[in-house]
Amino acid sequence: MKILVINGPNINMLGIREPGIYGTQNYAALIELVENTAKEAGVEVECFQSNHEGDIVDKIQAAYNVFDGIVINPAAYTHTSVAILDALKAVSIPAIEVHISDVNQRDEFRKISYAGMACIKAFIGLGLNGYKEAILYLKEYLENK
Numbered sequence: 001m002k003i004l005v006i007n008g009p010n011i012n013m014l015g016i017r018e019p020g021i022y023g024t025q026n027y028a029a030l031i032e033l034v035e036n037t038a039k040e041a042g043v044e045v046e047c048f049q050s051n052h053e054g055d056i057v058d059k060i061q062a063a064y065n066v067f068d069g070i071v072i073n074p075a076a077y078t079h080t081s082v083a084i085l086d087a088l089k090a091v092s093i094p095a096i097e098v099h100i101s102d103v104n105q106r107d108e109f110r111k112i113s114y115a116g117m118a119c120i121k122a123f124i125g126l127g128l129n130g131y132k133e134a135i136l137y138l139k140e141y142l143e144n145k
């Protein structure tokens, strides 16, 4: 089972950016958590981060027939990108949305999620642990599909 973890813009700035909202752990710590979770769960994982919308669309397209599941935090593109929504729909790979912060308790514009419309589930406001929950949920979902 192969899972692709996609992170959008500014997630590479974790630990530096707004620590009161996103915490003090950096992107390397997130990758370590994801890789350890995947190892313990016995699934293969690849992590991808980009600050560019088109690169994220390209990565989702390239996942077709390669990955069984996607965990995605599109970051700011969550609230703007129909292109990422359409890419997820195009490949129809089961996908889970993750947000480190609770987007429903912040600005009004963060309440809209385009990517979420193509996702089977969302883990929101659980900090980095949301990625762990998402991988474990996705594994269970794919095994029982």
Ligand code: DQA
Binding pocket: 009, 010, 011, 073, 074, 075, 076, 077, 078, 098, 099, 100, 101, 102, 103, 110
């Ligand atoms: C985020 C929430 C988004 O609103 C924001 O633009 C991000 C990160 C989160 O993980 O909480 O960059 O997706």
